[in-house]
Amino acid sequence: MQHTVTPVGIIRSCFKEKFAIPRQPQLAPAARGVLELLPPFDQGDAVEGLEQVSHVWLLFLFHQALEDKPRLKVRPPRLGGNKSMGVFATRATHRPNGIGQSVVRLEGVEPGRLLLSGIDLLDGTPVLDIKPYVPYADSIAGASNQMANQAPAAIAVQWGDNALPQAREHALRLGEPLVELIEQCLAQDPRPAYQVPPAERVYGVKFWDVQVRWHYPQPEVIRVLEVVKD
Numbered sequence: 001m002q003h004t005v006t007p008v009g010i011i012r013s014c015f016k017e018k019f020a021i022p023r024q025p026q027l028a029p030a031a032r033g034v035l036e037l038l039p040p041f042d043q044g045d046a047v048e049g050l051e052q053v054s055h056v057w058l059l060f061l062f063h064q065a066l067e068d069k070p071r072l073k074v075r076p077p078r079l080g081g082n083k084s085m086g087v088f089a090t091r092a093t094h095r096p097n098g099i100g101q102s103v104v105r106l107e108g109v110e111p112g113r114l115l116l117s118g119i120d121l122l123d124g125t126p127v128l129d130i131k132p133y134v135p136y137a138d139s140i141a142g143a144s145n146q147m148a149n150q151a152p153a154a155i156a157v158q159w160g161d162n163a164l165p166q167a168r169e170h171a172l173r174l175g176e177p178l179v180e181l182i183e184q185c186l187a188q189d190p191r192p193a194y195q196v197p198p199a200e201r202v203y204g205v206k207f208w209d210v211q212v213r214w215h216y217p218q219p220e221v222i223r224v225l226e227v228v229k230d
């Protein structure tokens with residue numbers, strides 16, 4: 001059976017590239033975005049009642065990880081990228097139908113727009129459906145996953161002399177919690193698990209319209225070097 005799906009909206013996100021997006025929602029509460037609803041869902045009727053809800057499930061398309069050939073096994077970054085697992089045992093982006101799901105905080109509801117935080121979604125992500133989080137059904141006491149029982153350990157994030165004032169200035173300009181966004185995302189340690197970079201190697205990523213650059217002065221410490229407009 002084949003079935004065609006059509007997006008109900010598109011995500012406008014602080015994340016402009018896949019690198020340094022947290023592996024799951026809620027790991028960076030300062031990660032904000034807007035879900036712009038598409039016709040016919042861009043009218044107030046489609047979101048009536050949602051103002052009573054604190055979180056929503058988003059079903060979306062991993063539009064930058066779509067593949068023609070299905071994989072039975074994947075190598076999740078969480079396991080260091082060198083151990084394979086059955087695709088259905090993981091939350092990897094390479095999936096049979098390219099469908100992802102994230103529970104995110106609903107900060108505001110407007111006709112045609114949902115204001116979101118705690119997202120793990122790339123800018124431009126097509127959203128296929130939106131469902132309210134239902135605490136009594138969606139939160140299961142005693143649930144376990146032996147591969148992912150706890151959030152990944154955070155690493156230390158330090159600021160270089162110029163980087164913090166730069167980040168504060170851009171935060172004011174953007175009206176966004178940019179300092180917190182950088183700290184929360186980099187604390188997840190975006191480098192591939194198998195990489196132990198030399199201290200001189202500089203990494204970078206774009207959040208909103210700024211480039212954030214950092215290095216690892218020690219293996220488990222990040223130092224932010226600069227935050228500059230792209």
Ligand code: SAM
Binds near residue numbers: 021122
């Ligand atoms: N919470 C979702 C889930 O469990 O289905 C996503 C988990 S997936 C491990 C999270 C990663 O997906 C992020 O780190 C980011 O790099 C990637 N990602 C987010 N949006 C994407 C998109 N539209 N296309 C491809 N990759 C995406």
